[in-house]
Amino acid sequence: MTRKRPAKPALLAPALALALVAHAAHGADDASWFAKYRDPQDGSFDMSDALLNHKGVLPVPDIITEPAVGYGLGLALLYFKAPKRAQADPAEGASDAAAPDTASDTAPRMAPPNITGLGGFMTGTHSWGVGLLHFHTWDDDRIRYLGAVGKVNLHLNYYGPLGNANAYQLSGVAVVQQVLFRIANSPWYVGPRYTFFDSATRFGPVLPNGIQNFERDVRVGKGGIVVDYDTRDNMFYASRGTYAEFEADFARGGFGSSNAFDMQTLKAYHWIPLSPRWVLGLRMDSGFSQGDIPFFAQPYVSLRGVSDAKYQDRNQLTGEVELRWNVTPRWALLGFGGAGKAYGNLHSFSDAPTAFGFGTGFRYLIARKLGISMGVDVAHGPGQNAFYIQVGSAWR
Template identity: 75%
Template sequence: MTACAAGDGLRSSLFDPTDGQLDMSDFLLHHKGVLPVPTIITEPAIGYGFGLALLYFSAPVRPASAHDEKAVDDDSKSDNPTPNGRMTPPNITGVGGLVTGTHSWVAGLLHFHTWDDDHIRYLGGLAKLDLHLNYYGPSGNANAYQLSGIGTIQQVLFRLADSPWYVGPRYTFFDTTTRFDSPVIPDGIRDFGRDLKIGKGGIVVDYDTRDNMFYPRNGTYAEFEADFARGGFGSDRAFDTQTAKGYHWISLSSKWVLGLRADAGFSQGDIPFFLQPYVDLRGVSQAKFQDRNQLTGEIELRYYVTPRWSVLGFGGVGRAYGGVHAFSDAPTAFGFGTGFRYLIARKLGMTMGIDIAHGPGQNAFYIQVGSAWR
């Protein structure tokens, strides 16, 4: 192959023939490309730093019975919708890590895979971390501590017939070591254990009608998870957690999309302080608003400047309560801001962009792949 032909081939894989714009769909799906996702860490909980993830995509094999199924390597296959009109999720393998100025670091890998025309979904991950964090407790004052360990998550979901419902088991294991910088254990922590093994078995129920999994314009994604930490799962502590989240996107017109989010977390039993539910909002320090339970709501409005470029504004509030505070007395966390996205892979429906947010006494920005809601 001549250098000219090679250059033409690379260009054709990086630019979409439909509009001539930069697009990595074919490069990622058919040329064994890897998408680098750099991240500037501005999370106050762990300090400023840098992260990098490498994502490898492949198109799932569609069964021969699928409507007008083409060969697996057909370039048009990856943007074929499933019979219910939704874009088939790609298989994703990722490896990455981050490091910050507080000497916090994380390294991990993950894999997401679908089979049988998206009737089976697998998610697995492995991570090792060493984080320098703050626990706020009843006083609201920051108490520095170190959390290190290694953990894994394994999940398999099965679709119920051809419905948008998925059900399956999830297992989580985390071998941890926790150390406070001060020899005095902060108020609000019961039965502090320096070394803990946390093993949880649970059931997950998903409902998914999104038109694509990265940056939906229409549809709903909801998930309910109930986990049980017991000795039989390898846990040193016995406790229960339940989480429920729901995201709904509405196309108000060809240019405007409204997003609505609700998120709740509840816990019972002898749960370690660092695993308690907390309010998760852009602009809010992770785990600053943390207690036995949490409730969060957020709204996002998106405007498409062009078919590839969109801008958005968002805002949300939340409260953590049930141990340190009653719900009526709990402080309200808030976060709001703006951002933009570029459609970097049309056949995947995947975007990349930046969100800039303001929360209680702080600002932060985030490099986002797709929606911030996961």
């Protein structure tokens, strides 16, 4: 639940500062206050009880270095609530399964919490955005709901056949609604998703090569079917299991779309516990489109260290690996690398330039009972560097 981006003490500073302000304002007893942020299992700083039992909010600061929108700042506030079953059984969710150095196949799978998030960002290119998100489960995780609404005003670059940057402005309001239903007692989920984006696009006096049938005001309304497969031990930062999602979308006038086009996406992540301290992650991501799709809605390669939408075309294929070393039950170091191609209109697959990104990072288990880790990734891509503040895995 993040986007882009402080030594280890600096990462924890925002959460600690917020807690200190609340403590001073309410004049709480020192012992009881510190107990809220101390894990009785290992005595480490931990926000599990504060988030689950004290109606706490997890602040996620965002130092944006995403090359697509420039440097800036953002902040997200995440509110967590345990599902009813977990509330009825205080022991549930407190298992050592949340600890990152536990890779046993016998450890129980954690039920995902309900999450409400509110956030915004602003960058030096005058790009900004605000959004509200809610994720909810019912009936012991048999029903999953995801809803989001946001407004953006982005100053971006479109890269044509020659890879030249052409500045443009993209603004609009977006809505996402999704409900998934578990099939029997299996790890399979299926359900509908609806996406709507009422956009306005502005280029300079000259329209760049590679864009056909350009329209300034475009509404993208897509209805689709989503199929998920989820055996992760934790939805935030898995140590084992698989998460895969297939989505087929159809943009038509009946869904509120100005253009008629189809899209199919398939992504799959698999985590292999090599030992109690080492975890190997594998990622595959693909996207395909047909019909009269707006240029900004086309699939693109997404990798740490690569500017978003720089490698964008009718189709895209991406692969990435990540190796994690759980130094302690709280701290983990990781290294990652990947490559991808966008092709189909501007380039054939063989002629398309290859995007690549690689780097390193760390995580701290900030909420053991929820399995939430926070940290920083530093990445290098074609001619650029970037760093990202992450909540859990970078793969979403």
